[in-house]
Amino acid sequence: MTDAQDRAARERELEQLEEQLAQMRASGADTADLEARVQALREAVWRHPSPWQVVQAARHPQRPKLGDYLTRIFTDVVELHGDRLFGDDPAVFAGLARLDGEPVVVVGHHKGKDTRENVYRRWGMPNPEGYRKAARLFRLADKLGLPVVALVDTPAAYPGVEAEERGQAEAIARSIFTLVQLRSPVVVAITGEGGSGGALAIGVGDRVLMMQYAIYSVIPPEGCAAILWRDAARKEEAASALKLTAQDLLELGVVDEVVPEPLGGAHRDPDRAAAALHEALTRHLGEVRALPPEERIRCRYDKYRRMGRFSLRPAHAAAPSDDPRSADVR
Amino acid sequence: MLNWLRRPKYESVERRDIPAGLWAKCPRCAQLVYRKELERNLKVCPKCGYHHRLSGPERLRLLVDEGTFQEWDADLASEDPLGFPEYADRYRQAVQRTGRPEAVLCGRGRIDGVPAAVAVLDFDFLGGSMGSVVGEKVARTFERAVDLRLPVVTCSASGGARMQEGVLSLMQLAKTVAAVGRLHAAGLPFVSVLCDPTTGGVTASFAMLGDVHVAEPGALIGFAGARVIEQTIRQKLPEGFQTAEFLLRCGLVDLIVPRAELKATVARLLHLMGAGEVVG
Known part of the structure; x- marks a missing residue:
């Protein structure tokens, strides 16, 4: 058996045992033995999860969504609607709320709890008006000097005809443009799926946190495998190649902190996951709030300016060959 | 017969x-x-x-006055930060095939006499994709333009962010957009020329933030790929979808300019936006 098959078999066994445990608990039987077995297996399966396992956790149907975090972390939440240009996008939440008693602007991708709600919210895949609503709230935060908390959880920006007609790319670019220049403190948390430009549009901030089993990628593993090997089934290899886990991104300098989750994923204990996220948000917001706005904008610029890896090539290999004017310096 | x-x-x-x-x-x-x-x-x-598509050097010859181009940062080379499958080989092949070090050419030059900072993406080189080097060079172009008080002209032709550098490529969207912000704050004009094709992360960053958007006739310009959209909505796409003409109708580009008039039009726009008054 390969490692991957072995892992999949253990995951299946864990699922079966968890189900069995739930049934026994419901019937009032003694579960101490089984609980110990489940815990041991859970640790074996999740001690060093494969990237694909993390992808599955990030997409788990029971994974806490924006709504779960809103009720557990914030108080006095008022959702605000509409981009004042075209309409209101149910795939993006934007509003005012209190964090630790202080008013903040909260923006996030809004996935649904069930299929019906997900159809309505397009599985959290925004149209341009969603990003324009977000940008409107960012500007409001700037005007009032309120901090921004952005919660990222989207497979992608919605790929649709109307999205293109209304300028999906422009909406994303403009939202990023607004965020990089915002005077307000901005703290971002990737809570589930960080789907490329659709995530980054509201994911640029002074601090970017990432939940332990969230993912953040320039392309979904399935799409990557289809391009690379013309075989979407090799998604597990692609998930490894893309370096999309929180730990990977911490090492690449893209995120500032990994927020711990309960073993096996936030859905196993949403209260504990939310408490950890709350603690991290409060701490980072406190730190970036202490800076004067100009200093904050400068630091944010430098933070993104530093991202990426490149080197200097030896000069003899550098000159582009077929443009005679490249050497013609004036 | x-x-x-x-x-x-x-x-x-x-x-x-x-x-x-x-x-x-x-x-x-x-x-x-x-x-x-x-x-x-x-x-x-x-x-x-x-x-037809132009290579980066061809585009540069079209746009920049002969003998005026001074290249910046030609010595920046990509690394393989993720150790991504086949990337090192494909990168080497692209360098060999094109004779150029990366998917963007940046520098300063004159456009019908108007001094400008220029960044030209090269679709021949790994589909003009934006990884760390392209993002860095584009950002430096905007920053140097601020220092030198020059307008910026970018010519985009790109499939988007470079998959092989993973999320580091995605971060180049933020990096380039931040640099556009500096130019904006300095009150200097930015003309974004959209060539065939401009899609994905390049459209969703600096390319769509021009003060004026100029497109070439028939150019494919969009965010999501047509195939992905078709698979999502399970419908045939309308005729002419994501072409320059479609974007003009949607209010996303200002002008469609035939290639023979591109240079003169860009120069005229730069003049009208106050560039070229100071000899650089």
């Missing part, structure tokens, strides 16, 4: 001579065009007006 006779003859010509590069087949009207004639016509099909 004549057509029936002519076609096989053309195909045999094609088979024999295209490797030698004498004839080119127009992808739109499928006619064979004498390659020298095509070159003289700025790679616009003389039969149907189709704008």
Whole structure:
């Protein structure tokens, strides 16, 4: 058996045992033995999860969504609607709320709890008006000097005809443009799926946190495998190649902190996951709030300016060959 | 009858001579065009007006006055930060095939006499994709433009963010957009020229933040790929979807300019936006 098959078999066994445990608990039987077995297996399966396992956790149907975090972390939440240009996008939440008693602007991708709600919210895949609503709230935060908390959880920006007609790319670019220049403190948390430009549009901030089993990628593993090997089934290899886990991104300098989750994923204990996220948000917001706005904008610029890896090539290999004017310096 | 006779003859010509590069087949009207004639016509099909793609150096020759281009950062080279499958090989092949070090050419030059900072993406090099080097060079172009008080002209031709550098490529969207912000704050103009094709992360960053958006006729410009959209909505896409003409109707580009008029139009726009008053 390969490692991957072995892992999949253990995951299946864990699922079966968890189900069995739930049934026994419901019937009032003694579960101490089984609980110990489940815990041991859970640790074996999740001690060093494969990237694909993390992808599955990030997409788990029971994974806490924006709504779960809103009720557990914030108080006095008022959702605000509409981009004042075209309409209101149910795939993006934007509003005012209190964090630790202080008013903040909260923006996030809004996935649904069930299929019906997900159809309505397009599985959290925004149209341009969603990003324009977000940008409107960012500007409001700037005007009032309120901090921004952005919660990222989207497979992608919605790929649709109307999205293109209304300028999906422009909406994303403009939202990023607004965020990089915002005077307000901005703290971002990737809570589930960080789907490329659709995530980054509201994911640029002074601090970017990432939940332990969230993912953040320039392309979904399935799409990557289809391009690379013309075989979407090799998604597990692609998930490894893309370096999309929180730990990977911490090492690449893209995120500032990994927020711990309960073993096996936030859905196993949403209260504990939310408490950890709350603690991290409060701490980072406190730190970036202490800076004067100009200093904050400068630091944010430098933070993104530093991202990426490149080197200097030896000069003899550098000159582009077929443009005679490249050497013609004036 | 004549057509029936002519076609096989053309195909045999094609088979024999295209490797030698004498004839080119127009992808739109499928006619064979004498390659020298095509070159003289700025790679616009003389039969149907189709704008063939230009390489980065060709685009630079079209836009920048001869003898005025001074390249910046030609020595930046990509690393393989993720150890991504096949990336090192494909990168080496792209360098060998194009003779150029990356998918963007940046520098300063004059456009019909107007001094400007220029960044030209090169679709020939890994699909013009934006990884760490492209993002860095584009950002530096905007920053240098601020220091030198120059306007910026970018010519985009790109499939988007470079998959092989993973989320680091995605971060180049933020990096380049931040640099556009500096130019904006300095009150300097930015003309974004959108060439065939401009999609994905390049459209969703600096390319869509121009003060003026100029597109080439027929250029494919969009965010999501047509195939992904078709798979999502399970419908055929409308005729002309994501073309420059479609974007003009949607209010996303300002002008569609034929290639022969591109340089003069860009220069005129720069003049009207206050550039070129100070000799750089």
